[in-house]
Amino acid sequence: xxxxxxxxxxxxxxxxxxxxxxxxxxxxxxxxxxxxxxxxxxxxxxxxxxxxxxxxxxxxxxxxxxxxxxxxxxxxxxxxxxxxxxxxxxxxxxxxxxxxxxxxxxxxxxxxxxxxxxxxxxxxxxxxxxxxxxxxxxxxxxxxxxxxxxxxxxxxxxxxxxxxxxxxxxxxxxxxxxxxxxxxxxxxxxxxxxxxxxxxxxxxxxxxxxxxxxxxxxxxxxxxxxxxxxxxxxxxxxxxxxxxxxxxxxxxxxxxxxxxxxxxxxxxxxxxxxxxxxxxxxxxxxxxxxxxxxxxxxxxxxxxxxxxxxxxxxx
Numbered sequence: 365x366x367x368x369x370x371x372x373x374x375x376x377x378x379x380x381x382x383x384x385x386x387x388x389x390x391x392x393x394x395x396x397x398x399x400x401x402x403x404x405x406x407x408x409x410x411x412x413x414x415x416x417x418x419x420x421x422x423x424x425x426x427x428x429x430x431x432x433x434x435x436x437x438x439x440x441x442x443x444x445x446x447x448x449x450x451x452x453x454x455x456x457x458x459x460x461x462x463x464x465x466x467x468x469x470x471x472x473x474x475x476x477x478x479x480x481x482x483x484x485x486x487x488x489x490x491x492x493x494x495x496x497x498x499x500x501x502x503x504x505x506x507x508x509x510x511x512x513x514x515x516x517x518x519x520x521x522x523x524x525x526x527x528x529x530x531x532x533x534x535x536x537x538x539x540x541x542x543x544x545x546x547x548x549x550x551x552x553x554x555x556x557x558x559x560x561x562x563x564x565x566x567x568x569x570x571x572x573x574x575x576x577x578x579x580x581x582x583x584x585x586x587x588x589x590x591x592x593x594x595x596x597x598x599x600x601x602x603x604x605x606x607x608x609x610x611x612x613x614x615x616x617x618x619x620x621x622x623x624x625x626x627x628x629x630x631x632x633x634x635x636x637x638x639x640x641x642x643x644x645x646x647x648x649x650x651x652x653x654x655x656x657x658x659x660x661x662x663x664x665x666x667x668x669x670x671x672x673x674x675x676x677x678x679x
Contacts, residue, residue, distance in 0.1 A: 384676045400643065410555070416639045422634035425627055428543055432624045438550040439620065441499060445493050446557070446606055452483050452490070453603045460596055461578050470586065477584035483671055484577045488512055491558050502554030505536030511554045512574075520582050521590040522575035524559075524657060529574035531559045548616060557609045564603045573602040587672045 405412040462468075463476045491512045494500055499507035511533035522528040533554050539547040559572040571579075576598030582588030583595050 383590050408546065411641050415638060418634055418641065422543075422631065422638065425630050425634060428541070429624065429627045429631065431540045432542045432620060432627060435542055435548050435550050436617065436620055436624070437618050438495070439613055441495060442551065443610060443617065445490055445501060446610045446613065449487060449490050449557070449573075450603065450610065452487050453599065453606060455601050456480055456483050456577055457579070457596075457603060460584075460599060463584055464592055464596070466667045473584040473586075473590045480577060480581050480584070482483045482614060484574065484581065486572060487519075487577065491529075491554060500522070500533070503533035503556060504551070504553040505538065506532075507538075508536050511534060512558065520579055520588050522578050523571045524568075525570075525573075527559075527575065528578040529558075531555050531572075542620065543627070548620060550616075552612065558607060561598070561601050561605045562608075564604055565599075569598060569601045571598050573605070576602050590678065 371577045384404055402408050402412050402415060402580050429464065445481055459476050459480060463473050468476075492500060493502065493509055495570075500509065500511050501507075503509055503511040509532050511531060512529050513532060515530045516595040517528060520526070520528075531554055535553045535555060538551045539554065540550055561569045561572055561576070569576075576595060579588055579590040580595040580599060583590060583592055583632055588595070
């Protein structure tokens with residue numbers, strides 16, 4: 365039994381084949397124009413789903429990298445400020461040791477006291493350091509409030525019970541989410557650096573950095589009631605406190621560097637994965653275009669020939 369194909373069926377099949385080839389050519393041309401193998405999900409549903417997951421993971425990782433860069437900027441600036449504080453204290457300590465020389469006259473000690481007072485003002489300025497946005501570095505969460513100010517107490521000895529400079533901030537630690545499971549503190553509250561001075565054993569000395577320096581200034585001017593050794597010990601403990609704070613910041617920077625290296629490696633992995641999923645093989649695509657063009661031209665020529673066939677041509 366022979367199969368009879370109507371003219372309409374022949375025409376429909378021919379048009380359908382040509383349209384399918386044209387659609388394939390359009391898809392290939394679109395891929396070449398964009399440089400991507402997956403332009404729409406229908407090009408590769410499974411690959412498109414995988415690419416979406418990788419893209420989302422890549423975006424989250426980029427956010428962590430951005431937070432890590434921000435944390436690094438803040439911690440580096442904090443370390444620099446603490447370095448300035450340590451340098452001032454070192455100079456104050458050296459001048460104070462020199463002033464303990466019994467051969468120094470009252471005038472010479474008064475001159476050193478004047479220099480120490482200037483350095484004390486510099487320390488207050490460093491304690492009130494602001495970042496690039498105008499927020500106070502050592503104020504804790506209350507970063508819009510000037511953290512350190514004069515108490516108005518004019519007579520020593522100065523200590524936690526009779527402060528020369530008071531702390532107006534809080535003990536808040538500003539955290540940044542730097543990985544999926546870890547938040548990093550990007551500040552140190554001012555009380556941990558300047559007011560809660562601890563000795564080498566970790567015990568509170570009962571005074572602040574400012575109290576210790578002011579007591580030394582008053583001693584050198586002959587108006588203080590704190591002994592020279594007590595004032596010097598307070599300055600030494602202040603340096604140890606600042607050194608511990610710098611060590612804390614250094615440890616955070618070190619761990620941050622490791623996390624940034626890991627996140628950077630992960631970013632490269634995500635980029636490679638996306639490239640493998642989405643990027644186009646140009647050589648193969650151009651070959652496919654040539655083949656599809658040949659097929660389309662053949663189909664069009666065949667359709668043109670067969671569409672002219674009719675029994676009336678033989679009557």
